[in-house]
Amino acid sequence: MIEPLHPALILLLGSLLLPLLPNGYRKVLLLALPVASFVNLLGIEAGMQWTISIAGFDVEVLRTDKLSLLFGYLFHLAAFLSALFAFGLQDRVQQTSGLMYAGAAVLAVFAGDLIVLFVGWELLALTSVFQIWARRNERARGAGMRYLMIHISSGLLLLVGTAFHYEQTGSLGFGPMALDDPAAYLILLAFGIKCAFPLLHNWLIDAYPEATPTGAVFLSAFTTKVAIYALARSFAGVEALIWVGAIMTVFPIFYAMIENDLRRVLGYSMINQLGFMVVGVGLGEGMGVNGAVAHAFTDVIFKGLLFMSMGAVLFRTGHINGSDLGGLYKSMPITTGLCIVGAASISAFPLFSGFVSKTMVMAAAVDQGHLWVWLILLFASAGVLHHAGIKIPFFAFFAHDSGIRCKEAPSHMLVAMGLAAALCVLIGSFPQFLYSLLPYPVTYEPYTTTHILTQLQLLLFSVLGFTLLQVFKLYPPELRAINLDSDFLYRRLFPGVVQTMVRIGTPVRDQVSIATKRWLNHLIIIIKRLHTPDGILSRTWLTNSSVQIILLLLSIYLLYYLLQRLP
Amino acid sequence: MKPPILEKKNHLFDNPRNVRWLRRALYVLCVVVVLIDLVYHRHLTFEEGIFSAEGWFGFYAIYGFITVILVVVVALGMRKLLKREEDYYD
Structure with missing residues (x-):
């Protein structure tokens, strides 16, 4: 060998x-x-x-x-x-x-x-x-x-x-x-x-x-x-990570909701998914780490699939903003279908890959009695369905017809997406293969009647919420705009602070330098007065006056000496 | 970029009847999954006494529904605060 x-x-x-x-x-x-x-x-x-x-x-x-x-x-x-x-x-x-x-x-x-x-x-x-x-x-x-x-x-x-x-x-x-x-x-x-x-x-x-x-x-x-x-x-097992991860699952949901660039929406949903993994790592050895790495595995495939479908849309239409897209299912039916498979996987519908990995992290949280973390993750599961599961396919391929007509994605892109979609369904339907690769022995069983039922209730009613908001025209429209996030700090605030400091500082520096110059000029004039040929310090002194000065100094010294000797 | 040619062909969801049909299917599904709660006794996720609310009728359905509404409401508030022009950083 x-x-x-x-x-x-x-x-x-x-x-x-x-x-x-x-x-x-x-x-x-x-x-x-x-x-x-x-x-x-x-x-x-x-x-x-x-x-x-x-x-x-x-x-x-x-x-x-x-x-x-x-x-x-x-x-x-x-x-x-x-x-x-x-x-x-x-x-x-x-x-x-x-x-x-x-x-x-x-x-x-x-x-x-x-x-x-x-x-x-x-x-x-x-x-x-x-x-x-x-x-x-x-x-x-x-x-x-x-x-x-x-x-x-x-x-x-x-x-x-x-x-x-x-x-x-x-x-x-x-x-x-x-x-x-x-x-x-x-x-x-x-x-x-x-x-x-x-x-x-x-x-x-x-x-x-x-x-x-x-x-x-x-x-x-x-x-x-x-x-x-x-x-x-x-x-693994650092408890702070549980809370860091829980925050990561929640805050991107709100941002993803109002974001127009659909690949940026996927970016936010990526942080949300990473949050599940960080929670898993924080829950520690055994089911926690198992859930985290299983979810990393499925996430690479379904998130890759979603990025591929949006990449194909961008490649064919030149647009990626929700406000510019819509109705593409007419031109790209296969991409649409494959994107929906990715969306179902990230939303953790039964038989799709998210269902067997994301819920493992939640089960680990339950095992350790973390009620609040579990409630947060449940919230995040419904939230991710909303922005990654519905928003991405809906605004790209359905919604109002943007009038864009293009060709279906090139065949190599379709094959790549098809393979990824097939893996999503295979892993979701037959999780044992993935489970056998995990670092710790797996005792978790995702397909119980209760679990399937509760997951369907959670997800279908989230879809219902979205649908009713759409029907009653309460759903916020996609807007051509961006939203401030923490990059505001280093793209606006810090440069702004520096600029303000420069703006305020420049006149101050100018004043200081003018004042210093003026002061130095005075000093030079004084020095000139003292040292020019007729200045006080440059005059030729008489021997007479020198002797007088020496005499004075010696007398002062004598006086000092005598004062020291006094009892 | 202007769309090249608008086809005459009618697509699946150009017909409002199909959209309505899809929506009704969803409503029916929702009613079915929540009614199963009445006949099937769900196992509690947490041990007895930690979190009894999850055993209530339709807990997960309500939780999912409220989540979506809450996300939209909060996000709209955030949009008021955080929305900027597209070329804000340029």
Whole structure:
């Protein structure tokens, strides 16, 4: 048997070959490399550890267990589906960086120590930004730059945290960490940025919708899921994460409701789904982490499917705002159907994939008696149905007829979406296969009569609420507008504060400098008066007066001496 | 971008009858799933005594319905506060 290679090697080195090849070969290789790399990955088993020595320093480049293998499989699947969706591309930049991006994600999840994780972490940032810049317009350039700065900062936090961690514990191991020293907090913050924790989330909302139609599909799969993996590896069972995750499931619902750009709506719904995973990680080993990674698995597929369907719409019509779209089911019936499968999956309808993963997190919350968390997650489940399950397909494909008539999505896009949709239904209908890959043994059974019934009641009445609001024309229309989010801080407030300071500060500085100049001028005049040829200090003094001064000084000294001697 | 040619072909939901039919199907489904509560005794998610409300008739249905209304109301309030022109940051 041939020894397997490092799982990230084929993707990373293979992607370097891509730009050298002519268009036709490049497309084929883009599809073939994830497959070859997956075959290689099948030769890798749980429990392996590879260490290499770089300049006398041992680096653990590979460490496998069920957790890292699951993410490894998932990223290969995502790379293949994304590459298939992007098969029509002729852009060397996007093809190369897309594949390298997948390789970076694989490198990060198999990292045995924090140094390798850091390399993967930064490589993720550097390679993914090209999916945004490849849009080649001014907005994308700005959004990409902000994205890059935030992700590089996350990497630097990780590096500083690693350095502190090494100093304190003498270990670079990437494993469970106790939240008891600054190093662990720095590392958690680095993970939190990539995981879109509340207030650190805005890079996702800002950047993903500016990516190319195919780029957003790549982006939706890797970065945030690597962060979920890292959290599950190092901070499983940290109780604060339960609440952080609960907040993440709730606040994007309101934003998604009033957002016009449908890919931005998907961005908000992504944070909502990540929230479920963070709650799962916070609930800790066993069912919590199982639920989190199962949901990461299904989310990559259905969120990828939704991003693909919106990418296809953008690709065909050039529009992505809800206010510009509508009635597209007439032109793109297959895309419509596949999008609805994605919508049903993210909404967790029975027989679709969300039903077997999202509810596992909720069951874990129930097991640990977290009533409030459960109520919040229930609210979030109904909310996500509303914006991702109904709003996305409704405003793109139905609603009022925008009059746009276009061709159906290209066949390679349809095949990619079809495969993703098939996986959503397969995983939803036969969850045992996914469950067997999970890191802990699964005792959870999603298909009980009560569960199916309660879920249907929750979801159908949410649909009913939406329908009645539409019928009575109470549903808020899609508006051509944007909504302020936390990027307001760094795009308006901080620059504004600096500008205000400059505006107020400039006259003050001018006044100060005028006053100083005036004062210096006076000083120079005085000095001139004293030192010019007829100034006091430049005059020639008589010997006479010198002797008098010396005499005076000596007398003062004598007096002082005598005073000292007095009893 | 102007639409090229508006087709004459009538599509599924161009006919208001079909839309009405779909809506009625939804109403019927809703009534059915909530009525099952009367005949089928649901297992409680939480242990006895922690959260009795979930056993009430139609708890999940009401919860889902209220969620949607609440989200719309709160989001409309947020829109008043947070809405800006599309080129706000440009």
